[in-house]
Amino acid sequence: MKGESSGLIIGISIGVVIGVLLAIFSLFCFRYHRKRSQIGNSSSRRAATIPIRTNGADSCTMLSDSTIGPESPVKSGRNGMSFWLEGFRRSNVVSASGILEYSYKDLQKATHNFTTLIGQGAFGPVYRAQMSTGETVAVKVLATDSKQGEKEFQTEVMLLGRLHHRNLVNLIGYCAEKGQHMLLYVYMNKGSLASHLYSEKDEPLSWDLRVHIVLDVARGLEYLHDGAVPPVIHRDIKSSNILLDQSMRARVADFGLSREEMVDTHAVNIRGTFGYLDPEYISTKTFTKKSDVYSFGVLLFELIAGRNPQQGLMEYVELAAMNTEGKVGWEEIVDSRLEGKFDVQELNEVATLAYKCINRAPRKRPSMRDIVQVLSRIVKLRHNRKHHKNSLSATAGEVSIDLDHPETRSQISEHRREESMDSTVDTYEV
Numbered sequence: 001m002k003g004e005s006s007g008l009i010i011g012i013s014i015g016v017v018i019g020v021l022l023a024i025f026s027l028f029c030f031r032y033h034r035k036r037s038q039i040g041n042s043s044s045r046r047a048a049t050i051p052i053r054t055n056g057a058d059s060c061t062m063l064s065d066s067t068i069g070p071e072s073p074v075k076s077g078r079n080g081m082s083f084w085l086e087g088f089r090r091s092n093v094v095s096a097s098g099i100l101e102y103s104y105k106d107l108q109k110a111t112h113n114f115t116t117l118i119g120q121g122a123f124g125p126v127y128r129a130q131m132s133t134g135e136t137v138a139v140k141v142l143a144t145d146s147k148q149g150e151k152e153f154q155t156e157v158m159l160l161g162r163l164h165h166r167n168l169v170n171l172i173g174y175c176a177e178k179g180q181h182m183l184l185y186v187y188m189n190k191g192s193l194a195s196h197l198y199s200e201k202d203e204p205l206s207w208d209l210r211v212h213i214v215l216d217v218a219r220g221l222e223y224l225h226d227g228a229v230p231p232v233i234h235r236d237i238k239s240s241n242i243l244l245d246q247s248m249r250a251r252v253a254d255f256g257l258s259r260e261e262m263v264d265t266h267a268v269n270i271r272g273t274f275g276y277l278d279p280e281y282i283s284t285k286t287f288t289k290k291s292d293v294y295s296f297g298v299l300l301f302e303l304i305a306g307r308n309p310q311q312g313l314m315e316y317v318e319l320a321a322m323n324t325e326g327k328v329g330w331e332e333i334v335d336s337r338l339e340g341k342f343d344v345q346e347l348n349e350v351a352t353l354a355y356k357c358i359n360r361a362p363r364k365r366p367s368m369r370d371i372v373q374v375l376s377r378i379v380k381l382r383h384n385r386k387h388h389k390n391s392l393s394a395t396a397g398e399v400s401i402d403l404d405h406p407e408t409r410s411q412i413s414e415h416r417r418e419e420s421m422d423s424t425v426d427t428y429e430v
């Protein structure tokens, strides 16, 4: 009898242990499958929502974008299992939009307890963060007292999670913890275009570089207007929202004021920055792609004249246009820091384009696609001219070159930088 009851107890115990083990095993399987299907959904959602342009440039951009770091969901998402394990190791979670979520603790460490301030925007401070992977990123902390913070945050994560282009400052992660909202962006280590235009300590930007920069900006905007589905209007194009990377390639930043066209065509308040605002928008309160084109036109004139639009740039432009009828003779407004080193024909072509962008009638303004075509053509012609000149001097062949001379060395490195830019422009060509 005693033997029977102890046998029963042992049997029940074994049964319970097996049951518990089975339960743990099935829970593990369930979590594993759920995670995999989430990853699958997230990558298929990305594939469905990230627009692919007819020329394929953006799909290529997204996959080959050099700034997409090792933590990029795009890169990691290709291998669901390794991504899941990696995510676990780093304690980063993938949000619904496919953007990585970071913990407050990790960001606190990466910014040395938020002491690495690089700037202050309307929505709060921006810090440089050194991640444990070695990657440097910019962390924008949305001010907690900002009324628009919450909405802004949600809009940015949702929008930027699906927007990727080599000429946009792409969002790479976010943090929503301890009542704080933070956005992590690709770090642009040469700072803003505005700082280069107006800082005394920086070398003045050359004319050639200015044209490359506006072409980069135009491509970023063209993607937002014509590549993204639904289209995105930036709403705050200005020189402080154009950031430059190590090789002085430009990207459009700060989508704090971006809205999807279909969601918000009739904003109640005036948004944007004084000096860049489309007068038509101010009178009708309706923001369209052509309002971005207007701001882009102001930016073009800002680069030509090296003058701040908030300090009478457009009055200056209108005065010059009275003499030129908007077509030629724009030399008189050129930035004196260029010291006359610019191509007059290029200058007049860029200024004529800028003048069309700021036309009072929005329908008379070109589209961003038209603008990209005009600027690409200018750069391509310059490239051809240079090649022609180089081949002529090569055939002449009578110049002896001292490779050790410092001036020759600096000319060679400048030439290499231009060649690298020109070759990138060629791959951009529509």
Ligand SMILES: Nc1ncnc2c1ncn2[C@@H]1O[C@H](COP(=O)(O)OP(=O)(O)OP(=O)(O)O)[C@@H](O)[C@H]1O
Residues within 6 Å of the ligand: 118, 119, 120, 121, 122, 123, 124, 125, 126, 138, 140, 169, 185, 186, 187, 188, 189, 191, 192, 236, 240, 241, 243, 253, 254
């Ligand atoms: N990804 C980034 N990489 C490097 N620096 C950045 C980055 N993002 C922002 N910054 C710097 O941080 C500063 C603040 O940027 P932020 O975009 O918040 O505001 P802003 O564009 O200057 O002003 P506003 O908010 O009024 O548009 C700027 O000086 C900018 O140069």
